[in-house]
Structure formats: structure tokens, C-alpha cells
Amino acid sequence: MSAEERQRLKALADQWAHSSPNAFDTCDNNVMDFKNILTGAHPIDISHAGDAENVLLTIASTDRFVASALIHHGVIPCSPISPSVAISIDALELYCVARLHNPHFSIQAYVKSICDLHGTIFHRYLSHQFLIAFNLYLHIHTHVNSLVDIALGRNAVDWHLKNTCPCCTYELEDDAPMSFKLLYAMDGNDSLKRVSHQLMGTNGDHTGPSIELPTTQRGPTDDENLCAGHWKNMDEDKTKKTWGVYDETGIFIAVCQHGFYLLIADMVQSGERAKYPLAVVAKLLNSFGAGLGGGYDIGCQFKTTLDNSILGPQARALHHSCLVGAFHGYAHQRICQLDHLATYVEGLGLEDLETCERTFSKSNALASTIRYASVFHRQQLISVYFQHNDEFDVYPNLRNFLYNHYRQALDILENSQINLSRVMQDLNITDVSMFNQWITDEKEYLQGLKSEPEQETLQMEYWQKLIHLAASQSNMDTMRSIWTSSTPSSTSFCASDAATTRRLKMTRRHALENFEKDLQVVQDLESKLRVTQCWIPSTPKWEDVGQLVAMRKYQHALDALEGLVVACIFELTKLNRSGTSYKLRKHIAKALQTRSSTIRSAFDRYNAAALSLMPPCRTLRWDEVIEYVFLADFNLLRDARQDISQRPWATPAAHQATDLYFKMCHAKEEVLHLNNKIRRLVTYIHNEEHYLQDCYTQLEPSCPALAHQISL
Structure with a gap:
């Protein structure tokens, strides 16, 4: 660190000390004797070797605080009152940069490295002293940054959030939409x-009192969240x-x-x-x-x-x-x-x-x-x-980020246009709008599997409610036919007889209420279905709907199995497609392994429903289902409510062509976006340079230290 930079950093520390008068006591001595000063001439050293026990630091007449005097000499104290140990700013800055590039690099490892370099025995208190100075070093940097933000007019709430990325937030008047x-x-x-x-609690969990020492230190944040302390709701055991x-x-x-x-x-x-x-x-x-x-x-x-x-x-x-x-x-x-x-x-x-x-x-x-x-x-x-x-990473690499994306988009547009034309010719497609239509058709089909047709549902519900009505009517008739016979010799007029009578009355009342409730539901369904004459078991409609109800469970099981297998087939298509990265293949394979248990459950329900029909439908083998690769191999789809095996969007070739089409569309969008982002970035760099130069010119006469930070 040059003498000029130290002088300017000392001036900022003096300004910081004025804002925090209790941080360090003032000292009237012109010369102070510090023992074991960790500077460039002490065992914990990054530049020179030496064994000096005492280093004399002169306090100038302009130094009002110990902190400013120490920083004037390029060191930061480890104690606010009568410090005897200080750490050089060069050592702190080296560690700060090294740790940011390698977060595994701990303070202890750093201090040990310096001790080993000069053959000095390591003591744990050295790491603690270094940590104290390092915290103060970072605090000074944070305060300096806040002063720079005020000087630049960038201290408004959420200013940094709203101006984080020049490509995203630096909007121009003539940007394309x-x-x-x-x-x-x-x-x-x-x-x-x-x-x-x-400490451990009474139940063996970590619910005891905290053993952390109280501190007034707070981490850097832009917003004070009053609810942060209440976000503790780990309820599950x-x-x-x-x-x-x-x-x-x-x-x-x-x-x-x-x-x-x-x-x-x-x-x-x-x-x-x-x-x-x-x-x-x-x-x-x-x-x-x-x-x-x-x-x-x-x-x-x-x-x-x-x-x-x-x-x-x-x-x-x-x-x-x-x-x-x-x-x-x-x-x-x-x-x-x-x-x-x-x-x-x-x-x-x-x-x-x-x-x-x-x-x-x-x-x-x-x-x-x-x-x-x-x-x-x-x-x-x-x-x-x-x-x-x-x-130091994202912003310097922003140019390469935009350049690589631009090349990728242009390569896709150049290579995919020929491939898409060839695929469209093979599929007998003349208009690219067909790809959007296929996506709409596929979405409508999958959404249709969520619920059954309304008319069929009402008919099956009406059929089932008629059975319930007949059962409740039979139950009501049975309860009405139950009587208690008593003779003079058997009549005792005890409390149990009265209780039995009340229980029979209550049972009859419940049977009557259930009958009336079922009757009301049947009448409502007749209104919706516009049934003029109640169905009875001897009518053809009764038999037709009865068979429909018998098929309902089978159809529902088949729909569930169909949806899972179709989704699995499409994911397998993505898994086996060229250009799919190894990590993505492993991720899809893991998801399919989890999904296979769901398919197995649907497979078991289907076989049980198929066997319950008269005559029974054919069942499936597990190895037969799990080895399906294309929709054409899934012959059972023809037995479903909708036969999608012949739909144009259901073929693997159409599926890949659709993805290729959307990739081309996204490549065109990417070129449009990058044209905006490149102009934003170049304009931001140009404007930012001129703005900082103007601010430096205005502040340099009155506050050279702050102007120097702006120039940095």
C-alpha cells in the first residue's frame, strides 16, 4: 500500500472515528510503545522477517485518536483501549482477497502459514486477535462504501437492488419490447x-439455553425485518x-x-x-x-x-x-x-x-x-x-456471457432451419402454426384425463343414487315392521322398556330422514338429466348405465395408468435425445425411478379392475409396461376413452419437431434480447465512467480521500 493511499485511508478512519467517538479513547502522548506489533517486521509477517519485540509508532499532532494514528502507519489495532497488538493492513487485505477466492482458507490456516514461514510457534490467541482486526477492517470498508454511496447519490432504499445488473435494469428509451x-x-x-x-434439552434435543456470547454486531443488510425472529416453525417431529x-x-x-x-x-x-x-x-x-x-x-x-x-x-x-x-x-x-x-x-x-x-x-x-x-x-x-x-466474477464475465449466447442463438438459427424444413416435409406439414396447435391439443387431452365426461358422470351418479334410495326405502320398511309385544305377565314398566322404545323411535326417524334425503337427491338428478320416468331394473337404460358403472372403475384405472405412461414415454424421449447433458440424464432417470413406483400402483389397480369385469379384460405384465418406448407400443391406449396413438402430436418424431420449432423461436427471441442487453451494457459502461469522473472532479478539491475511493 502506497504512502498516499495510507494517508487517504487514515483520513477516512479519522472521519469514521468522529462518527463513533466511543470506539477508541483519545491519547495525549506524542509517542506510544506497542509491544508485539504484527507489522512487516514481526513473526506474523507477509513481506519481511524479523524478531522486533517493540515498535515505536509516532502520533502526529493532527492525530486525535489512536485509531487514526495506527491506520496512518498501516496497521489496525486488536483492542480499542490501550492496544498492544495490531495487524498490518496489507496482511488483512491479502487474507480478505485470498479467502474470497478460496472460502476454505480459514483465519487459523492463514495465521499458521505466516508463523511457519518465519519459524514462530502458533498460538490460538493469534487467530482471535487477527479476527478482531479483520472485523474492524471489513467494517471500515463497509463504512467507506456507504460514504461513497452518499457522495454518488446512491444511498436510496433498494438502489442497489434496482441497479444490480446493467443488462436487466439499465433500460434505454429505444429498447425493443x-x-x-x-x-x-x-x-x-x-x-x-x-x-x-x-445446550442439550431435557428431551435430548437442542432446545437448551444458548451458549453463544452476546454481541452487538450485526451483519450487513438493506432491510430490517421485524418478523425474522418469528420464522421458527419446525413443527414436525x-x-x-x-x-x-x-x-x-x-x-x-x-x-x-x-x-x-x-x-x-x-x-x-x-x-x-x-x-x-x-x-x-x-x-x-x-x-x-x-x-x-x-x-x-x-x-x-x-x-x-x-x-x-x-x-x-x-x-x-x-x-x-x-x-x-x-x-x-x-x-x-x-x-x-x-x-x-x-x-x-x-x-x-x-x-x-x-x-x-x-x-x-x-x-x-x-x-x-x-x-x-x-x-x-x-x-x-x-x-x-x-x-x-x-x-470480480459475474460482471467481468458478462461480455463472454452475452457473446456466447449470441453465438449459440445464431448457430441454432443456422442449423435448425434446415432440419426443421426436412422434418416438416417428412410429417407433411406446411404451416409452422401446426406446432402450437399440437401443444394445445396435447394440453386439452391431458386436462381431459382429470375428470370424466359430465353427462356420463350424472347418469352413473343417478343410477347409484337409485340403488341407495331402494336400500334406504327397504331399511325404512323394515324399521316400520318392528314392534315390541308385551303381555300382562311380561310387562314390568321398568326404565329399560322406556329406553328401548325411545331407541326404536329414533331408529325409525333416522331411516325416514335418510329415505327423504336420498329421494331429494334422486329428484335433483332427474331434473338435471331431464328424466321423465324413474328408471327401474327392467328398463334398458338401467342395464346400459349399470354396465357403464361397472366399466367406470376399470376406465378410471386405465386413465390413470395412461397418463403416467404417456408422460413417462415423453420423458424417456428427452432422456435418449442427443444433446441432453449427462447431469440432466441422471436427473431425469432419478425422477423416473421415483415415478415408476407410482406407475406400479396404477398398474396394480388396473389389473384388479380388469379382472372384476364380466367378461374380464386382459391384464398387463409389469415388464411389458415398463419397457414401453413409443406411444405406438402402448396398444392399451386404443382401449382408453380417447385413442391418441394415431394423433399427430403423439408420435416421437412430432414431439421432437415441436421442441425444435420452439427452440428456433427462442433463438430468435434471444437475438432480440441480446441486442437490447448489449446496447444497455455498452451505454452503462460509457455513462458510468463519465459520471464517476464528474463526481471525482467535484469532490477532489474538498475531500481528496473520498474522491480517491470514487476513482477506485
Whole structure:
């Protein structure tokens, strides 16, 4: 660190000390003797070797505080009152940068490395002293950044959130219209959990008193959440036992499509619950307004939760879309994929909404460092890490990100056009609008499997209610025929006789009420079906509907099995398709393994229903069902209510052609989006440089230290 930089950092520390007069006591001595000063001439050293026991530091007449005097000499004290140990700023800065690039690098390992370098015995208190100075070093940086934000006019609430990513938020007047103002992904990650420092409770769980020392330190945050302390609802016994040893059980994060983090929330003593994505969506809607698209691995389920929550009307009014990323989407059911999967949603471009997975693959390195840290140091490390990742990783690689996506889009447009034309010719398709029609037809078919035809349902319900009415009438007649016979010799007029009489009256009354209730239901159904004469067992309609009811259970079992197998076949098609990555193949295979148990249950129900018919229908073998590869192999589909085996969209070739068509559409959208984003980025770089230069010129005469920070 140059003498000029130290002088300017000392001036900022002096300003910081004025704002916190109790941080350090003033000193009237002109010369102070510090023992074991850890600077460039002490065993804990990064540049020079030496064994100096005492280092003399001169306090200038302009130094009003010990802190400013020490920082003037390039060291930070380890004690606020009469410090005897200090750490060089160079050593702190080296460790800060090294740890951000390698989160596994702990303070103890760093201090041990310096001790070994100079042949000095390591003591645990050295790590504690280094931690004290390091906390102060980071606090000074945070305060300096806040001063810079004030000077630049960037201290408004949520300013950094609204200006995180230049490609997403730096809108220009002549931007081409896009379907989504902001695309982001959100997900929870339990690797960054922290062990709760509590004693064992009476039941053997971690419910005893906390053994953490009280502290006034608070982690960096933009918002004060008054409800954070109440988000502790681990109610399930199994969850308590499994996660009870942890206080913070991970983080829930939202990142934009380019990798900049937007929001981070601690998951406190609970799993990944709906409250975390709801809080994230509420914050983003309030900050950015309309036109948001959020990718979530359970986006289809979250949409229902969002619609039923207090945010539902606001989200619908501002056109918030709940989407499912391409990686997780193929583990969802097919009907969910058609509505929420990134492949079929218009306006996404080539975005896969899986940015969280790439972010977590890097942040997981923090796990070993923060597992047993304090609340403050955990939040400190997470916050500093993500800020450093945005500044030194995501932002510098933004040019390559846009360039690679542009090349990918152009390659898809160049190669897929020929392939799509050839496939359309093979399928005898002349208009590309047919692909959208196929998606609509497939969605209508799958939605139709959710419920039975209304007319058939009413007829079967009427038939069953007639049986119930006959049973209740028979029961009523039986109760009316029951009498109690008594003779003078058997009559005792005791309390039991009175109780028996009351019980018979009550039973007759209940039988009459049940008959009247069933009669009312039958009359209502006759009105809906417009039945002029009640059905009786001797009429043909009775026999026809009776056979329909007998087939109902079989048909229902077949519909369930059909839907599962069709979805499985389409997922197998994706699994075996060229271009599917190894990780995605493994993910789909794992989901299919879980889905196979559901298919097995549906398979057993179908065989039981098939055997109950007269005459019995053919049954299936398990190996026969599980080995289906194409819809044409599933001959049982012809026995279903709708024969889809001959539908054009049901063939594997049509399915692949549809995906190819939508990939081309997304490539065209991607080119449009990238044209906007590249212009935004270039304009942002140009404007930001001129704006910072103007601010530096204005502040340099009056506050050179702050102007220097702006130049950095």
C-alpha cells in the first residue's frame, strides 16, 4: 500500500472515528510503545522477517485518536483501549482477497502459514486477535462504501437492488419490447447451514439455553425485518430431530438470469417453505413492478400458493409469471411442463432459469467455513462473498456471457432451419402454426384425463343414487315392521322398556330422514338429466348405465395408468435425445425411478379392475409396461376413452419437431434480447465512467480521500 493511499485511508478512519467517538479513547502522548506489533517486521509477517519485540509508532499532532494514528502507519489495532497488538493492513487485505477466492482458507490456516514461514510457534490467541482486526477492517470498508454511496447519490432504499445488473435494469428509451422486464431464478440451498450453539434439552434435543456470547454486531443488510425472529416453525417431529441441531438451515436466494444476486434470505429453523419465495416475490414486485418472470423448481405448485396468498391479486395485476427451469422441469408431469416449462413459454429466449444451480455450485465452498461460525460472522462471510462474486466474477464475465449466447442463438438459427424444413416435409406439414396447435391439443387431452365426461358422470351418479334410495326405502320398511309385544305377565314398566322404545323411535326417524334425503337427491338428478320416468331394473337404460358403472372403475384405472405412461414415454424421449447433458440424464432417470413406483400402483389397480369385469379384460405384465418406448407400443391406449396413438402430436418424431420449432423461436427471441442487453451494457459502461469522473472532479478539491475511493 502506497504512502498516499495510507494517508487517504487514515483520513477516512479519522472521519469514521468522529462518527463513533466511543470506539477508541483519545491519547495525549506524542509517542506510544506497542509491544508485539504484527507489522512487516514481526513473526506474523507477509513481506519481511524479523524478531522486533517493540515498535515505536509516532502520533502526529493532527492525530486525535489512536485509531487514526495506527491506520496512518498501516496497521489496525486488536483492542480499542490501550492496544498492544495490531495487524498490518496489507496482511488483512491479502487474507480478505485470498479467502474470497478460496472460502476454505480459514483465519487459523492463514495465521499458521505466516508463523511457519518465519519459524514462530502458533498460538490460538493469534487467530482471535487477527479476527478482531479483520472485523474492524471489513467494517471500515463497509463504512467507506456507504460514504461513497452518499457522495454518488446512491444511498436510496433498494438502489442497489434496482441497479444490480446493467443488462436487466439499465433500460434505454429505444429498447425493443420484451415479454419480461426481469427474468430471475430463486431456490433454497441447505449447504450454508449453521450449527445452533445450544445446550442439550431435557428431551435430548437442542432446545437448551444458548451458549453463544452476546454481541452487538450485526451483519450487513438493506432491510430490517421485524418478523425474522418469528420464522421458527419446525413443527414436525422428524424435522425437529433431523434439523434441530441447526439454527439457520440454509439460504434462499434470488439471482437474475446473468448471475447477479438480487436477494438473500436466511432459512431460520425450517426447511424450504413457501414463505421464503413469497417474501422474495413481494420484494421484487414492490421494487421492479410489472413484467417479472421467476423460475422455481416447484414453480407450478408455487403458482397455486401465490394465487391463494395475499400477493395473488398484485402478482396477477403486475403479470408475474411462475416458471420451471429446464433442468428441473423434466421431473414434473407433462401437463405441468406444457404450462410452466421454459421450453414452451413465449418470451424467454434461450434462458433455462437454472442460474441458482450454477451459483450454488460456487457458494457451496463456504459451507465448511460457516458451519460452526457465529450468527454475525456467517452473515458477514455470505454477504462479502456474494458482493465479491458479483464484482470480480459475474460482471467481468458478462461480455463472454452475452457473446456466447449470441453465438449459440445464431448457430441454432443456422442449423435448425434446415432440419426443421426436412422434418416438416417428412410429417407433411406446411404451416409452422401446426406446432402450437399440437401443444394445445396435447394440453386439452391431458386436462381431459382429470375428470370424466359430465353427462356420463350424472347418469352413473343417478343410477347409484337409485340403488341407495331402494336400500334406504327397504331399511325404512323394515324399521316400520318392528314392534315390541308385551303381555300382562311380561310387562314390568321398568326404565329399560322406556329406553328401548325411545331407541326404536329414533331408529325409525333416522331411516325416514335418510329415505327423504336420498329421494331429494334422486329428484335433483332427474331434473338435471331431464328424466321423465324413474328408471327401474327392467328398463334398458338401467342395464346400459349399470354396465357403464361397472366399466367406470376399470376406465378410471386405465386413465390413470395412461397418463403416467404417456408422460413417462415423453420423458424417456428427452432422456435418449442427443444433446441432453449427462447431469440432466441422471436427473431425469432419478425422477423416473421415483415415478415408476407410482406407475406400479396404477398398474396394480388396473389389473384388479380388469379382472372384476364380466367378461374380464386382459391384464398387463409389469415388464411389458415398463419397457414401453413409443406411444405406438402402448396398444392399451386404443382401449382408453380417447385413442391418441394415431394423433399427430403423439408420435416421437412430432414431439421432437415441436421442441425444435420452439427452440428456433427462442433463438430468435434471444437475438432480440441480446441486442437490447448489449446496447444497455455498452451505454452503462460509457455513462458510468463519465459520471464517476464528474463526481471525482467535484469532490477532489474538498475531500481528496473520498474522491480517491470514487476513482477506485
